[in-house]
Amino acid sequence: MENPETLGGIEVVCPEGGLAAPCCPHGPTLLFEKGRGGRRFYACSACRDRKDCSFFQWEDEKVSEARLLAREEVNRLKQQEYRNRFEELASVLLHEKKFCDDCQMLLLPAEHGAHSAHRTTAVTAAQLRRPSLLLRPLDNKKSNAQYLFTDRSANFLLDSLASLGYTKVLCVGTPRLQELIKLQKSRSMKSLLLDIDLRYAQFYSQNEFCHYNMFNHHFFGGEASSAVLKSFLKEVDEEKVVMVADPPFGGLVKPLANSFSLISQTWKDLQDSDGPTEMPIIWIFPYFFEPRILECLPSLSMLDYQVPAGLRNHVSGLVF
Known part of the structure; x- marks a missing residue:
C-alpha cells in the first residue's frame, strides 16, 4: 500500500x-x-x-480581509441553523416528526410540504435514539468515509472499558459508541461525541455533541464547544475518562496525533498534579501503520484486537 x-x-x-x-x-x-x-x-x-x-x-x-471574513461567516451561519433546529425539534410532538431520506434531516411540521416529493418517513422514539441507523453513512474515501462499529464490537469495547473502571467516554468519530452508552443507562457511563458529521446535531444537545474536525482540532462552535469538552474531561468523585477515536478512512496520522495530543494535554491540565500523566486513549485505525503511529504517539501500543466494521464496504480496524 x-x-x-x-x-x-x-x-x-x-x-x-x-x-x-x-x-x-x-x-x-x-x-x-x-x-x-x-x-x-x-x-x-x-x-x-x-x-x-x-x-x-x-x-x-x-x-484580503473581506475574503477571510466571508469564510468565517459561512461556518457561523451553519452552526446557528443547526442549534436552532435542535431546539425547535425538541418541542415537536413525536407523531409530527418526519425524516427526509433525500435531505438526511429531521423535518419540522412546517417543512413537510416542501419535502412532499422526497422520500420521507415518520420516525419512532427508538429511531431517534439510534441516529447512526437512520442516517446514510458518509462514503467519500477522500474526506469523511464512515465505517461504523457493529453493536457487537461497540458492546465489547464498552464492557472492556467498564471493567477497567472508566465512567466517561469521549467518543471521537464514534457515533455508534455514543448511542449505545446512552441506550444502556445501567452502565452508569457518560459520553460526549466529537464528530465532523454535522447531521448528528439534530439528535443531540450542545452538551452531548460538538461539531469537530479531528484533523486540525477545530471546534466549529468555537469557545462554547471547547468549554463543553473541558467540562467533560474534568474528573471528579472517582470519575475516569477515556478517549475512543475512529478517524475517517485514509486520515493522515501526523495531524490526528497532534489533535489527540492537544486533547490529552487539556485533560492533563484539568487533573490533580499527582494523577496519571497521559490520558487513556483507544485509537482504531483502518490499516497497519504501527511505526508511524508510534513515532507520533510513542505512549501507545498496538493490541491484538481487530474491530470489524458494520457497513456494506466492510473495513476492519486495528486497535492502539
Missing part, C-alpha cells in the same frame, strides 16, 4: 513560529510541502480531493 502520509511526495509540515493557518469551511487548513524544499501551500485538513473542498493558498500568498 502506498504510504498515505507522503502521497505524491507531499508531506504535512508544522508551520514555524506558531503562525495561524488560513481557514476553509472545515476550519484551519494544513500546511503541505511537495518534495523536500518545494513550495509550500495550505489546503483543507479534512478533504484530500479539491472536488470536495477547493481551498488552495500558497504559503506566501496575501488574502
